[in-house]
Amino acid sequence: MSPPGTSPTGTSPPGTSPTGRAARRRVACRVLAGAAVVWAAAMALHASIPNAGVNAGSLFQTLLPWTGLGVPSLLVLAAVLRSRLAAVAVLAPAVVWVTLFGGALTDKRAGGGDLTVVSHNVDEGNADPAGTARVLAAAGADVLALEELSDASAAVYSRELAAAYPHHAVIGGVGIWSRHPLADVKAVPIMPWTRAMRATVRAPEGPPVAVYAVHLASVRVSTAGFTTGRRNDAARELAAALRSETAPRVVVLGDFNGAYRDRALAPVTSRLRSAQAEAGAGLGFTWPAAFPAVRIDDVLVRGMTPRAAWTLPATGSDHLPVAARLSR
Numbered sequence: 589m590s591p592p593g594t595s596p597t598g599t600s601p602p603g604t605s606p607t608g609r610a611a612r613r614r615v616a617c618r619v620l621a622g623a624a625v626v627w628a629a630a631m632a633l634h635a636s637i638p639n640a641g642v643n644a645g646s647l648f649q650t651l652l653p654w655t656g657l658g659v660p661s662l663l664v665l666a667a668v669l670r671s672r673l674a675a676v677a678v679l680a681p682a683v684v685w686v687t688l689f690g691g692a693l694t695d696k697r698a699g700g701g702d703l704t705v706v707s708h709n710v711d712e713g714n715a716d717p718a719g720t721a722r723v724l725a726a727a728g729a730d731v732l733a734l735e736e737l738s739d740a741s742a743a744v745y746s747r748e749l750a751a752a753y754p755h756h757a758v759i760g761g762v763g764i765w766s767r768h769p770l771a772d773v774k775a776v777p778i779m780p781w782t783r784a785m786r787a788t789v790r791a792p793e794g795p796p797v798a799v800y801a802v803h804l805a806s807v808r809v810s811t812a813g814f815t816t817g818r819r820n821d822a823a824r825e826l827a828a829a830l831r832s833e834t835a836p837r838v839v840v841l842g843d844f845n846g847a848y849r850d851r852a853l854a855p856v857t858s859r860l861r862s863a864q865a866e867a868g869a870g871l872g873f874t875w876p877a878a879f880p881a882v883r884i885d886d887v888l889v890r891g892m893t894p895r896a897a898w899t900l901p902a903t904g905s906d907h908l909p910v911a912a913r914l915s916r
Contacts, residue, residue, distance in 0.1 A: 617669050621677035624662050628680035631655050631688065635851055643814035643852075650847045650882055653692075653871050656685040695869040701895035701913035702794055704729040707841035707885060709736045709803065710745070711905035712761075717741040720903035721748035727900055727911055731789055732765040733801035733841035759785045762801040762842075768792065778825040779805060779818070784842075788835065794916045797892070798835035802826060802842035819845050820852045827855035830890075837891040837916055843907065845884050860888035863912035867894035874899060874908040887912040 630637065634652055637645035659682045666674035706729040710720055721744065724732055732753065734745060742758045745765070749756065753765035757773045760782025764770065768791045776784035784802040791797075804826070805818035823844075830838070840860055846853050848862045864872040864886060873880030880899075885907055887897060893915040900909035 613669060613671075617666075617671035617674050620662065620665055620669065620671065620674040624674065624677040625680055627655070627658050627662070628684045631681060631684045634849070639852065643816050646816055646846065646850050646852045647809070647814040649850045650884075652847070652849060653689055654881070655681070656689070659685060689871070692865070692868070692871050696867050697869055697896035697898070698867065699895065701893075701915050703731070703789075703791065703797065703839075703892075703914045703916060704911065705731045705733070705799070705839055705841060705887060705914065706900065706909055706911045707733045707735070707801070707843075707887060708900075708903070708909035709843040709885060709905060709907040710734050710741065710903070711907065712736045712738050712741070714741065714904040716904035717744040718748050720905060721745050723901060723903045724909060725749060725752045727909070729911060730767050730791070731799055731839075731841075733799065734763045734765070735761065735783075735801060735803035735843045737761050737763055757785070757787060762803055764799060764801050766799075771796075772798075776800065776802070776826065776829045778802070778822040778829070783822065784826060784829075786829070786833075795837060796835065797837045797839055797916060798833055800826075800830075800838070800840040800842070802840060802844070804843065804845045807845050816846070816852055823853050824855050827859065830856065830859055835891075838889065839892065839914065840888040841886075843885050847883055848886060848888075857888065860890050861894070863887040863889060863894035863897040863914065864910070866897075867912070868897035872897065872899055872910065874910060876906050877902045877908050878906075880908060885910045889914060892916055 634649050637648050639645040662678040666678055706727050749765050755770045756765040759775045762785050764787050766789050768789050770787040772788040774786055775782045776786050778784045786800050789797045789799050804822045807819050808815040848857055873883050874885040875882055887910055895913045895915055897912040900911055
């Protein structure tokens with residue numbers, strides 16, 4: 589009778605000998621190292637991931653900050669395999685992530701600034717617009733831009749904000765409230781219905797500022813992929829309006845339904861700078877408010893210097909408000 593674990597000829601079954609186990613381990617280590625290198629390449633070359641079909645590139649760029657979660661997972665696997673090769677390879681995605689987002693983890697907020705702005709998608713289904721108005725007023729901003737207004741909620745915000753913001757205008761689903769006079773108020777046609785507007789804010793001291801309140805079209809994630817066509821069309825229309833803008837100082841506030849890095853929004857973002865990226869602390873995620881995972885609300889500027897950027901406390905909306913202090 590053959591000893592347990594051996595074949596009738598006295599040899600170990602295929603793959604169970606020390607030599608076979610070592611071979612399998614070497615293969616697993618190489619696969620893990622290869623996966624780490626591929627992951628690093630995808631992160632570094634995120635702008636090259638194609639958007640054809642399911643818009644995988646836009647989805648990947650929207651979720652790009654979360655790609656760093658792959659690093660500890662790969663490190664754990666490398667430790668289980670006791671593989672120096674895999675551990676060294678995991679350094680590649682770690683370095684890429686730090687290069688992309690390490691600066692965002694530092695606090696770049698500074699003093700100064702003569703114009704404070706707030707943007708908030710107040711959520712048309714918000715059950716407490718009055719409470720939301722109080723949170724916004726408490727921020728002490730000079731200018732508020734609100735998106736996703738209904739006729740009923742716009743009336744509530746107008747009433748609740750009247751004391752602090754004597755100047756305001758609402759067009760369609762967006763509105764601007766200001767401590768200072770507004771001029772040149774007009775709708776900006778980016779979609780068949782009004783989701784953007786422009787006004788000139790004239791403060792008693794300092795030059796005027798062109799302020800835009802915008803709400804790009806929503807995106808959908810389904811079995812058909814990441815559907816962004818209508819949003820991308822709206823971004824191109826907004827970019828055309830910004831190209832014709834003659835004011836030297838511009839602030840664009842709103843819900844962009846996409847991350848600043850999403851290249852599909854490049855017609856807009858290539859002409860503007862993100863206050864959060866330049867003067868924020870952390871990644872500034874805004875949606876969903878219960879567990880913010882992406883930053884789709886932003887303060888973008890041209891001809892102005894961001895001094896500080898932050899998010900405000902949660903309101904009755906599914907978005908967090910965003911704020912920035914700017915120098916003209």
